[in-house]
Amino acid sequence: MQLTKTLKVTPEELFDALAGSIMQDIENATGKRPSRNKLNGYKYEKRAQSAKGKAKGTAIKVKIKHFDYPCLYEVRFQYAAGINTMRYEAVPAGDGACELTYTEDFQGVGGNTSGTRGKLGLFFYERKLKSHANQAIDQIVKYIEGERRVKANPAFADDTAENASDVFH
Incomplete structure (x- = not known):
């Protein structure tokens, strides 16, 4: 799944x-x-949060394949069901904006993405993924805009701090 959007933030702000x-x-x-x-x-390992956030969830091996500031971020998440790879590529688009190309790929383990049933499941998974990706990118932009407001007027710091934990999760 690939998504390209023009964002009203610089590549540096995004990264x-x-x-x-x-x-x-x-x-x-x-x-x-790390810096x-x-x-x-x-590389590191983590556990996904369960649906209710109380119990520890699935073990995930994470490898940041590329982090080239402020152009490219690619990460691979490996867990029991398969491997998920996400990639963010940003290029300046003038006037404090950038064009972001977001790519996400899932490779299932054990043939759960093969055959008619698997392909149909992947089709619906990718549609849902595109919606979630759009929402996540919009949240990142909203967070950056909040950070800009704080820099312009530190009185807004409390508003931005309250919303920061929800931005990337």
């Missing part, structure tokens, strides 16, 4: 937000917080 989220995820999983320049090739 600052992505890096912050990535580093927070690594810290939550490992207790370590942005150490993200390329970084």
